[in-house]
Amino acid sequence: MSQPTTYNLSARVMHWGMAFLLFSMLFAGLAMVQSLQPWHLTLLGLHKSFGVIALIAVMVRLIIRLRTATPAMPDSIPALQKRIAHASHWLLYAAMFAMPLSGYFMQNAAGRPVAVFDLFTLPAVMPVSLPLYGFFREVHALVAWALIALVLVHIAAALHHGLVKRDGVLQSMTGRKK
C-alpha cells in the first residue's frame, strides 16, 4: 500500500491546535514570571490549566502519530536529511512532554496543588522538596528555550520546503486541495 501524501486530518488538527496552544503557553510563561501586576494570578491559573490540557493533548497526539501512516518525504530529500527531520520531530515530542511534566512536577515539589479550571485537582506524585523544586523549575525554563529553538528551526525548514523547494512537505501538514 502506498503512503499518503498528507498527514491525516486528526494529526493536522492536533498539529495546528497545539502549535497555537504552545506559543500561547510560551508567551504567557515568559511574561508572567516577571509580572508584579494583578493579572499575574489569573494568567498563572490559566497557564497551569492549559498546561495540563497540553499534556493530555500531546499524549493523544502521540497515539495518533503511532497508529496512523505518515506521509513519505519526497525522494528529492537526501537520506541523512530525512533522518535529521525525523529526529527533530521526536525531539519536539520530547519537549512537548517535558514542558507540562516539569511544570506539574515542580508544583508537586513545591507542595502546591495543580487545579485544572477549578474543576479538579491533580494528585501529587512527587514529595515536597526544595532541591527537587530547584531541579524541575530550571528544567521548565531550559526546556522552554530548547523548545523555542527547535520550533524556530522547524518553522524555517517548513517554510523552506514550502516556499523555496516547493516539494509538497509543507502541504503534507497544511493539507492540499484534492
Next chain:
Amino acid sequence: MLKQKPSALPLRYAVIIGAVGGLGALLFAVAGGLGQSSVTAQDFVNLQEGNNPHLGFRRAHAKGFCIAGEFVSNGSLQPYSIAPQFAATSTPFVGRISIAGNNPTAPDLNAPVRSLALSFGAGSSRWLTAMNTPPVMAVGTPEAFYQQIQALSPDPETGERNPERIQAFFATHPETQTFRNWQAGYTPTASFASEIYHSINAFYLINENGDRQAVRWAAMPTISSNEELDSENVNALQNEFFARVEAQPVAFDLTFTFANDSDDETNPTVLWPEDRQQVVAGQIVVHQAMPENEGNCNEINFDPLVLPKGMAATADPILRARSAAYAESYRRRAREHFLNSSLQPSPQKESENSQ
C-alpha cells in the same frame, strides 16, 4: 512541480527569515521584559538580595525557624467561608517565624519587623499566610514599595542610610503616614510569642451562597512579655521562643476584622476604623519549634495567594505583586539547594555554639 522564477527567490528567503526572525525576536523581547511595567519580580528580588546574596536563603525574611502546631477553630467563621479550616475542628499546621531582612545571621533584636507564616491543609484546601507586625503597608503599590526599599537602603559608598533621601521619599508619599504613626508608637516586645502579626492585605471570605466578605486577620498574642533579653545575643528571640515552647504551647487568637462597604479592601495603607466587627476564628497553638534544617518549613514558599476554596484574593496591588516576587526568591534559593546539596538551611546551630 512548478518551476519558480529565480527572481522571486530572494523574496521567498526574506519571507522565511522575516517570519522566523520576527517570531524569535518577539519571544526574546517578551523574555527580556517587553510589555512589563517599570518594576519586575526579578528587579525586586535583585534589590532585596543586595550585592552579596546569601545563597540558599530567602531573599527577604532570611532568618527564621520552623514551627508546628494546630489551628483550633471554634467554627464561628463557618457562616462566612466554606474553607474546611473554619469548621469547628482542628487543623495541623507547619509554619515559620522570622525577622525581616535578607541576612540569615542578623541580630534578632535589631529587626524592625517580625513575622509569622503558616501553612494549613492540603490540595484544594491549602491555605498559606505570611503575616507581619505592622498593621498596614507604608505604600500601596509594588513600584512605590520598590522606591521605599531603595530610599531606606544604606548608601553603598558610605554604608549609612541617607536621611535626606528617606525624608524626600516620605514627603512625596503621604500614604505612608498611617504606617509611620504605627512605627512611632510601636515598642517591640521581648518575645515572638507576645507580638501581633497582621495579614495587612485584605482577602475575601466566601460562603456557600457565594457571598463575599472582605476581611483582614491578625494573630493576637495570649501572653505578654517585657522581660530583659540579652542584647548581645544575636539569637535572643529565637532562644527565648524555643525555651518557651519547650515549657508549654504558645497560643495566638486568630482574629478576623470585617470590612464595611465604605472600606477599600484593595488599599493596604489604611487602617479600617476600630468599630468594625471582629470575629475570633480560633486559636493558633504552636507545639513545636525547630531550626530550619530540622523542620519542614524551608521548602515552603509562603505565597499569600495560595488560598483554600472559600477564600479569595482582593485586587490589592501589593497582595497581587507578592506572588511573583516570592516565586522568584523561591526559584533562586531552590536552584542553589539543588546545585549545592551541602547548603544548610539554617546557621543558627553554629552561632549558638559560638556564643
